[in-house]
Amino acid sequence: MQLDLTTTETIRNSLVYASEEMGIALRNSAYSPNIRERMDHSAAIFDDEVRLLAQAEHIPVHLGSLPWGLAKTLEYCDREGIDLEEFSMIMVNNPYLAGTHLNDVTVIRPIYSSNTLVAYTANKAHHADVGGKVPGSISIDAKSLFEEGVVIDPRYLIRKNRFVSSAVTALSSKSRTSKERMGDLKAQTAANITGERRVLELVSKHGRKLFRQACAELLRKTEQLMRLRISTIPSGTYQAQDYLEDPDGHDIRLQVTLTISEERLKVDYTGTDNQVSNPLNAVYGVTLSGVYYVTRTLTGDDVPANHGAFAPITVHAPEGTILNPTFPHPVAGGNVETSQRNADLLYRAFSRAIPDKVPADSGGSMNNVMMGGTYKGRDWAFYETIGVGLGARTDADGIDGIQANMTNTMNTPIEEVERSFPLLIKKYELRPNSSGRGRHRGGTGIIRSYQGLTDNITVTVLADRGRNGPRGLFGGGRGAQTEVNLYKRARGKTQKMRVPVKVTLVLQKGDVIEIRTAGGGGYGKAGTREKSRIKADIENELVSPRLILETC
Structure with a gap:
């Protein structure tokens, strides 16, 4: 059978749906609410040369790092004599090999x-x-990766289709x-x-040779399309700076x-500050994720998310900086916070x-x-x-109250929180007067508060934009800064205390965080x-009339 365009597209779309x-x-098999309800997971399929063939539209910070992490993991296995034999599975969470942070376990x-090996x-x-x-494993002050949780280098999770109990x-x-784990x-x-079953169905239907030819062709065509889209961006050199808020009070520069x-894009982070002694470091895989995500959003959603889309892009992040730290610097917050600042930084440069x-x-x-x-x-x-x-755009307001950029999770339903944990959700609503002003306003933030129903609850909040509000574009105003408040009952009265956006504290029964x-930032004056x-905006109680008068 000869390879044709129809067969190539059929296989490409079949692989995409297989990853979905x-x-x-x-999601349907998971035990924990974080995966079962919030869908904090991602999935992808690779060819036998470790090139990304298809990925589900899940979490950007996961997906951009999976190709890098898979390659690093297989290099480790080859070096250590771990054979990826048939009917086996490997697990790893070491972020310097897997690409994000310890909580993210890759299988x-x-x-x-x-x-014959045909795919992964x-x-x-x-x-x-x-x-x-701390509970949740993402602390604000860990000094080493080993303080953030258990570090698992690549090892067998399954051999001969049986679990390895020690893993x-x-x-x-x-x-x-x-039990959740x-x-x-x-x-x-x-x-x-599930993915294996679908891949083998394609191989059985089309034959191993044609399947491989189709995979190579879909990657070639995707690279060709991405090069075409990059060529529509004016040639030149574009720079930007942004800042991340260190818990000790100073700003960390990203450049x-x-x-x-x-038809090529080169991304160079020279000028970015050095790695830090807290968990805001982002491993190189996370940095790649930001580049791939932002580039894809600006080059058209018809560009497939596979190896071909990333081939025309080169990324340099100097080793020892906050965007490419050295082992064993802590990295839990880099995956969730520094990744977000990297996205804002890249958008600013592309603007x-x-x-x-x-x-x-x-x-x-x-x-977090x-x-x-x-x-x-x-x-x-x-x-x-x-x-x-979300930030406003040239032709529209920003979206209100949504997971932005490097995350794509759902919220945890209130019913699930209150059923599974000793917590009561006291408030969950859009935050009035939080959007950046402009011809198009930024999206509004969210207010969410939790009341403890028992004593001695350890709470960690890891957020950012507490000092430096999100910036607008072309005359647009800044979005409101992040705030964290603690409410405690004392002598019959409720006392409100403003606390840092990166904080660990203990709730007693009745306290509220x-x-x-x-x-989001505004766009235009x-x-x-x-x-x-x-x-x-006024009728929907998103903006107060007083604030409108002050900014007009």
């Missing part, structure tokens, strides 16, 4: 047809607790919620087997230079070249909330992120906003 089906299997399955399936899922200093306990025994690991293996020429396609800053934080303790004789750990306002997330839009 992997995600469905993982890899080699796929064989007639004793891989997925990554955020386990709500992997040990470490399961390597993770579960270090977690405060061991075992259940979620099993869900990850189910996802890989990027984009060079566009001859110099294609201003009509780039939004203002988003809320710029995943607003970790809680845990002991309740009714059992340990528990809770993790979620909270949405923000409230997170007010940042709004506020005085040019249409009166009908202003009226709608």
